[in-house]
Amino acid sequence: MQTTAAALTMVRDDAFFLKAWLRHYGEMLGRENCYIVNHGRGEVVAELAEGCNVIGIPGDPHPNFDMKRWRMLNNFVQGLRCYYNHVIVGDVDELVVVDPEHGGSLLEYLETVKPRRVLTPVGLEVIHRIDLEPDAIETEIIGPRRHVRLAPHYSKPCIVSAGVKIARGGHFTQAEKLIAPDPLYLFHLKFCDFGEYVSVMNQRNAVTEEVGASVQEASIGRHWFAEARGEDRAVFEAFADLELKEEFDLGWVRKRMHRTWKPRGETGFWQFDRPEYEGQYVLPDRFVGVI
Template identity: 70%
Template structure:
């Protein structure tokens, strides 16, 4: 049994993303090293995650849902670090991937020094309905081949150091920034129009049950119907993003390091996160990886 790396996430009903998460980490790490917190004890989640370590918890809606979630994830990550060299933590629609030109993720992590936090460059896999099929199927990379740089998802999510991660997973209290060149975090939220609509409908129902507004809840603004916007317009806008000439993020990493600084008096650290201004074409070597 390998003890190089484990992966942990929390999920409630998002079975499309859970299937991708399980395929990715189950294949790379082994299901026995995958930890799925089943928020609401959903039967389908438990069935899909068979062979993983499934932890069922109550699913009552709560305005401080995200704070509670990351308090729980922080505790589990710090516990699992006693048994694994590295722990990968994040939302179920986020996958840490290694450029295939650099080998496979497990071997890569086995060679990384301990007592550090790794921050992959964040990329959003985007569905271009103007030139891609409507139904993506199970294989995502290949049928979907456009991405946009997403600084908000360059998260400190691979840990071999005892530290605290902020709500949402966007910041940590580790003062050293490590951005390995071949490491990426791929965010799947926009990878399929049909699945996006279904997921947003579920999130809007959750916040509607809470009966509070954006300012009264410690939940991402995107969970609220009033902040959603028009779905078709959101996806149509992807086609207008300028196309980058090369799949190269060396300048992005340098900019992250140049702007690295304390996040006020919070104890967390951050880099500047400019808005995405271009899209990229995924190299063929990534096809089939997820």
């Protein structure tokens, strides 16, 4: 029985992303080391996550949903740290991978990492180039989808082995030292498939409509609100306009993260600058099948 790492997420009916999360972490860590908060006690989630540790909670809508969610996840992370060296925590559409060039799985990598620290992978958003990638995703995501863009907002401190608080959204922690290992990436899957994007956004818009709070009143991302959504196909068609970068070498991103590392005001959290980077990359062949 391995005690190197556990994975923790919270999900509400996102079957597409949960299947990917389970394939990735369930097969690598063992389902017995995967912890899923089933928001609303959905039957689909419970069935898909059989063999994992499923924690059912009420699904009543609430304007401060994200604040409550991360307060709970913070406490779960610190509890799991009593039994695991590392806890990987994040949204169900966020998966951490090791660059295949480095060799070995994420679990094997974490077996070599000292405890009492926080690791921050570089964030990459998988984008569906609907003009170039007509095939639907069957099982593997990287293969049918090969294009990514830099996503500093998703360079999250998501592998925790220290007693630190995580900020709402998982974007910041109280760790004073930035550790962004060269082989680690976080793939954000929100835009990996046009059809799934439309389905998920419809569901999220329905939730915020039921809550009844405005964008300004609710402690949750603007993208959950229909008025901030925009036209779906236009969002994906715009990916074709991003400049295609020739080399997949992101060492400069990590250097910039370190160079801009600083306290986040008086909050007790730490941060690096998160500019909007233009451009897109084609993932090298070695990444095919990593998720």
